[in-house]
Amino acid sequence: LIIPDFQGFCGEIKKIYEDLKKVKGGKNADYIPQLSRVNPNYLGVSVCTVDGQRCSFGDTDIPFCIQSCSKALNYAINVAEHGPGFVHKFLGKEPSGVGFNQIGLDKNGLPHNPMINPGAISCCSVLKKDESLADRFDYATNEYKKMAGEEFIGFSNATFLSEKSEADRNFAIGYYLKEHNVFPENCSLFETLDLYFQLCSVEATADSASVISATLANGGVCPTTKEVCVTADSVRNTLSLMYSCGMYDYSGEWAFEVGLPAKSGVAGSIFIVVPGVMGICVWSPPLDELGNSYRGILFAKMLIKKFAFHQFDTV
Ligand code: GLN
Numbered sequence: 001l002i003i004p005d006f007q008g009f010c011g012e013i014k015k016i017y018e019d020l021k022k023v024k025g026g027k028n029a030d031y032i033p034q035l036s037r038v039n040p041n042y043l044g045v046s047v048c049t050v051d052g053q054r055c056s057f058g059d060t061d062i063p064f065c066i067q068s069c070s071k072a073l074n075y076a077i078n079v080a081e082h083g084p085g086f087v088h089k090f091l092g093k094e095p096s097g098v099g100f101n102q103i104g105l106d107k108n109g110l111p112h113n114p115m116i117n118p119g120a121i122s123c124c125s126v127l128k129k130d131e132s133l134a135d136r137f138d139y140a141t142n143e144y145k146k147m148a149g150e151e152f153i154g155f156s157n158a159t160f161l162s163e164k165s166e167a168d169r170n171f172a173i174g175y176y177l178k179e180h181n182v183f184p185e186n187c188s189l190f191e192t193l194d195l196y197f198q199l200c201s202v203e204a205t206a207d208s209a210s211v212i213s214a215t216l217a218n219g220g221v222c223p224t225t226k227e228v229c230v231t232a233d234s235v236r237n238t239l240s241l242m243y244s245c246g247m248y249d250y251s252g253e254w255a256f257e258v259g260l261p262a263k264s265g266v267a268g269s270i271f272i273v274v275p276g277v278m279g280i281c282v283w284s285p286p287l288d289e290l291g292n293s294y295r296g297i298l299f300a301k302m303l304i305k306k307f308a309f310h311q312f313d314t315v
Pocket of ligand 1: 066067068100101117163170200264266267291
């Protein structure tokens with residue numbers, strides 16, 4: 001067993017959960033009504049180890065939109081499908097140092113990385129680009145579902161419609177990328193943005209998302225079904241970029257303090273990967289000023305205080 005005293009470990013996670021439950025702070029995303037209306041008291045913490053041991057506390061079976069967490073998954077399945085060489089013709093590997101929805105390109109004229117909007121939109125333009133939008137959506141969500149060990153993956157159409165109608169910035173980013181010839185040939189900007197909004201509106205639960213994180217922790221093999229989901233190379237690339245770019249403008253601080261690959265989304269989830277050990281999902285809707293889950297960040301700091309999971313704890 002990867003964690004010999006799993007019972008004891010769960011007891012410690014439960015204590016963190018109970019301490020967090022008492023904390024108030026942050027504010028739900030309010031750029032679309034669907035996110036602002038979610039009960040801010042929800043708090044869920046789920047753990048899935050690479051050998052399939054599970055524990056969960058709180059609201060771990062309530063669906064939430066994965067939002068920007070989809071960016072990490074889209075990159076992973078893209079690289080597994082098309083290879084890193086091809087995918088990186090359309091995006092870079094460098095932290096941007098600016099907000100996730102800033103308009104801009106790196107020194108090579110490409111979006112900085114796949115974890116922020118320009119790179120994520122570029123990523124969507126590449127994913128199975130020669131197929132119909134319907135097939136591309138099916139493909140991506142089937143891959144998510146495989147990574148989640150066939151557990152819950154849903155779709156919020158209301159969120160998708162709202163995203164799309166409040167999307168001036170993302171359209172501006174899209175046009176900017178188009179102007180700078182970032183997209184592949186014959187790419188439809190509208191279909192690309194639709195796919196991007198749709199994949200942001202995919203739902204998971206903390207339980208199913210912990211399995212997704214555990215699949216990444218396990219080199220792309222789902223620990224509960226043993227299915228091979230994404231290639232080991234793709235996982236290596238994905239975790240590297242989650243480590244350096246996964247937490248918006250807090251990424252450097254997160255790498256320093258927490259030292260784990262992670263990706264956060266504006267609905268309040270954080271997918272956390274302890275490579276070779278476990279996947280974790282923490283979900284609490286209120287966000288801090290940088291757009292990360294307020295209690296999610298606290299969770300990670302408390303976790304790292306108790307356990308030597310920081311990538312450089314052991315050196
Ligand atoms: N749908 C959101 C957007 O592009 C995703 C943002 C996020 O989770 N940071 O605005």
